[in-house]
Amino acid sequence: MLHIYAAVAEQERSMISQRTKDALAAVKARGVRIGNPQIARAQEVAAHHRTAVARPDHRSLPGRSSKARPVHAVRD
Known part of the structure; x- marks a missing residue:
């Protein structure tokens, strides 16, 4: 059971990371200095x-x- 929670948490962490990277790329594309x-x-x-x-x-x-x-x- 714990293994399933760990897999779900890892998947969620990966999705959060990808959304963050996409958002930063969009901001940079607009020319905003971050x-x-x-x-x-x-x-x-x-x-x-x-x-x-x-x-x-x-x-x-x-x-x-x-x-x-x-x-x-x-x-x-």
């Missing part, structure tokens, strides 16, 4: 820092006002 916005912002700032090191005359962060502090090089 994930943690704080991590996305941190990656955007890090990319800007790499660009700012290559072009020291560019001082503002993306999406910030022109009164932002100068960007300093970050050592890896």
Whole structure:
């Protein structure tokens, strides 16, 4: 009897996983950015820092006002 419950639970888990994957694919197809916005912002700032090191005359962060502090090089 326990074996039957385990088989049903495994089947249900598989169906939930497939629905989740399908939903995420549909959201991505619509062009929506998914994930943690704080991590996305941190990656955007890090990319800007790499660009700012290559072009020291560019001082503002993306999406910030022109009164932002100068960007300093970050050592890896």
